Amino acid sequence: MENIYVLTDAVESRPTRNTLELLGLGHRLAQAAGLKLRAWLPGPARGQAATAVLAAGADEAVILDEPRLDTYQPELWLQALTATASAPAAVILPADSTGRDLAPRLAYRLQSQLFTDAVEVSWSDGAVVAKRPVYGGKAIMTARVAGPVVLTVRAHTASPLAEPKTGGEILREAVQIDEAVVHTRLVEHVEEKTEGVRLEDARVIVSGGRGLGGAEGFAELQKLAAILHAGIGASRGAVDLGWAPPSWQIGQTGKIVSPDLYLAIGISGASQHMAGVASAKTIVAINTDPEAPIFSYARLGVVADYKKVLPHLITALAAALKQ
Amino acid sequence: MKIAILLKRILDPEVSPHKFSLEPGATRPSDAGIPKVISPFDENALELALQLREKSPGSTVTAISMGPPETVEILRKALAVTADAAVLVQIETDPGPDAFGTASTLAAALQKTGPFDLVLAGRQAGDWDQGQVGSLVAEMLGFPCVTFVTQASPSGNGLRLQRESENGYDVIDADLPLVLTVTNHPGNVLRLPKVRDVMMANRKPVTTIAASDLAAMSTKIPPLEILALEKPPAVAAAEIVGGRDEQEIAARLVQKLQELKVL
Structure with missing residues (x-):
């Protein structure tokens, strides 16, 4: 029987929010297609989350039992995933810096189709049907993908299971790793200091663009953010000008956020930026240009x-x- | 170091949504009246290629683009910022979303015009936004690949890279040959061409290869079957909060936010 796979991530025994979403999606697809949902847990450290991964929707939690997989290393992960993908009908990866890194290469190695940055995935007449924004969000493409497919799925676009699933099986697979494939080595991971609230978790975000006129504009935004207990974001234009660090960038090619309130200040509202705030509940815009596209997205x-x-x-x- | 930079010519992504039009049933937008430009992340990759050439004397930068004959315009732009050579891989229309097909043609072109030590591409093209071709080219050439790179310098026999991650960046050492996909960063905004170099660029030769003459790797993987290409649902315009002066505007805005219960 064919399987649907989900690549999972966890902090100790707790799957990440994104993993819960992907498992929810995978479970619904597997039910619709009459297939089994297998979750990959790369490395024994992630293995601690196996029970929670089953409850979140997987029929089988497959622990890739090799300590060298605990840390992300693309060549080793690709080797392990390719070796353990057994009759994959669909492979679901997060649309983040890991999933986007792996997806094309995994698809090539599995000789499967590839659909990236999906915002909606369903099963229809024996095939995956998926939607994604294209042209920076100016259009939505719907495609049918018959045959095996590797998908990356955007955060905040699928729901976790409402109720925990019972049953399921935990499997430990001993993976053979050949370090001769390694040509890229992690020297150091540098965390950018985020003062205050993480953008991904923020209920309120204050965000600035080119219209701020300079880096000092972000200092003003910080005062506003402090009062609102808000995260601070930026448009690509502001990041390219060096006014804000790249980790603040919101948009199709930055962070995807879903706050209750998004305050866009001096942001024109290019579709590629708006793609990052599509699930914000209320957008408020302050801009000198009454014709700015941001006013057609904002509530106020x-x-x-x-x-x-x-x-x-x-x-x-x-x-x-x-x- | 022999460096290749893959450039894609796309509809200007800055064009406003009003001018962006889709005919019913079409699987591509209409390009009438919309300028075509180098895909923005490819510009970042081009800048990184030029910086690496400066840090590694004796290196060359070859710009490669796939498209119809007019694509030569963007290759001239690459030559104007002093790329050493330019190659047009000629096809009839701008490449669509068939990433496997595009990557196999480009991989064959790289093999024919190379060998290259380093291949750079933008993290994704600003039209289909798929983020697939660079990594697929790496697989087809059998090269390792690092994605979302912002900075690169020669180090030992390879390169030391900064790769953007969710909340910061990774420092990575990578061996050559190598493929990099590049994302935007204040340090890799494409330089402006000098007037003299623009004039010189018009005299530099552009090598043209017909895609049909390339022994592109055949791929069993069919292109996506596009069912629909549509504009996203329209949203209602904002309620504009006004007032006599900024103080009154601010007070009214806060009142509205309280009514919406988002504070």
Whole structure:
């Protein structure tokens, strides 16, 4: 029988939020297709999450029992995943820096089709049907993919299972690793300091673009963010100008966020930026240009110079939040 | 170091959504009246190639693009920022979303015009946004691949790289030959050409290879079957919050936010 695979990640025994989403999606696809859902847990450290992975939707939790897989190394992971993919009908990876790194190469090695950055995946008439934004979000492509397929799926686009699934089996696979394939070596991982709230978890995000006019604009935004307990984001334009670090970039090629409130300040609203905030509940825009596309995405808009509005907004918010 | 940079000519991604039009049933947008440009991440990759040439004397940069004859325009731009050579892999229309097909043609072109020590490409093209071709070329050439690279310097016999990750970056040492896909960073914004180099670029030769003359690796993998290409659902325009002065605007905005219960 064919299998659907999900690549999982976990912190100790807890699967990540994204993993729970992918397992939820994988479970629904497997049910619709009458296939089995197998979850890969690369390395014994992730193996601690096997029970939780079964509850989150997998029929089998496959621990790739090789300590050298605990840390991400693409050549070794590709070797292990290719070797253990048994009759894959679909392989689901997260659309993050790991999944996007692996997907094309894994698809090539499995001689399967490839569909990246899916925002909707279903099973229809024996094939995967998936949607993804293209042209920076100006269009949505729907494609049918018959035969084995490797998919990357965007965060916040699938729901975890509402109720834990019972049963399932934990398997330990001894994987043969050949280090001769390694041509890239991790020297150091540098975490950028995020003061305050992580963008991915933020309920409120204050975000700035080229319209801020300079790096000092982000200092103003930080004051606003402090009052709102908000994360700080930036458009690609602001990052390219060196006003904000790359880890602040929000958009199709930056972080995908889903806050309750997104305050876009001096951001024009290019579709590739808006693709990163598609699941934000309420967008508020402050921009001097009344024609800026951001106003066709926002719920509320202010057409003004942010430098003049922000001090009053900070005062008014401080007063309102005190009550 | 022999460096190849893969460039794609695409519809200007900055074009406003109003000018972007889709005919019913079409599997590509209409390109009427929209300028075509080098895909933005390919510009970042081109800049990285030029920086590596400067850090590694004796290196050459060859720009390679696949498309119809007009694609030569973007190769001239690469020559104007002092790429050493340019190769057009000629096909009839701009490449669509068939990444396996595109990658196998480009891999064959790289084998014919190489061998190269380093192949660079943008992390994804700004039209189909798939992020597949660079990594697939690596597989087809049998090269290792590092994705989302922002910075690169020669180190020992290979390269020392910065790779962007979710909350920071990784420093990676990689052996040559190698494929890199590049993402944007303040340190790799493409330089402006000098006037003299623009004039020189018009006199530099561009090698043209017909894709049909290349022994492209055959792939059993069929292109995606596109069922629909549509505009996303329209959203209602924003309610503009006004007032006599900025203080009143701010107060009204806070009041609206409280009504929406998002504070």
